[in-house]
Amino acid sequence: MIKGVARKYFEGKTCIFCDSYGLYRLADKRVKCKNCKKYYSLRKLKRDMLILYYFYLELSARKASKELNLDYSTIQSRFMKFRKLIADYCNSEANKLNGELELDESYFGGKRKGNRGRGANNKAIAFGILERRGKVYTVIVPNASASTLMNEIKNKTSKGSVFYTDGWRSYASLEQYGKHNIIKHHEDQFASGRNHINGIEGFWSYAKEKSTKLIIPST
Secondary structure, eight states: OHHHHHHHHHTTSBOTTTOOBOEEEOTTSOEEETTTOOEEOHHHHHHHHHHHHHHHTTOOHHHHHHHHTOOHHHHHHHHHHHHHHHHHHHHHHOOOBOSEEEEEEEEESOSOSSOOSTTOSSOEEEEEEEETTSOEEEEEESOOOHHHHHHHHHHHBOTTEEEEEESOGGGTTGGGTEEEEEEOGGGTOOOBTTBOOHHHHHHHHHHHHHTTTOOOOOO
């Protein structure tokens, strides 16, 4: 079915940008659309569609490069472009999160010497907001300071929401935006009724499992 739908694009009959007929070939073997005036290479189109298929299968860039017999840097650059497009789309679609919200940060970068979690060196810091029974918003942040995290919270959540966090000091002023429930991990308090951040912590576990193949984008 996919091949049937895509054939009109691969054979250069229909423009991939405006879906119009009337493509003609240029001297360098690219095709140009009479309607939108855009042009592109059919060879690169077929290659990128194959790369997209391997991205969909969640193969690593290195394995995909071996399977397709293409340079690793080519595969990796396309994978990163796909992730960015997905992140941009999700970000454009996202409304402010509201209701019961779980907040947390996590650190990505593999196993390295030194501190783990907050205070870890040379790791990317991801901040996440999980809307229970809803969406998850994540973003790479330069640090986990109060000004950085509160700016994200202000921009991405509705005032009056119910917030669940651990006892990190950067969340201390959350009460100005809504009800703030604190889970005190240092006192072995992890879950009590609805007072937990199991959802966002579970999301981080899933993301880190995938991060052996994927790099988490800002969304």
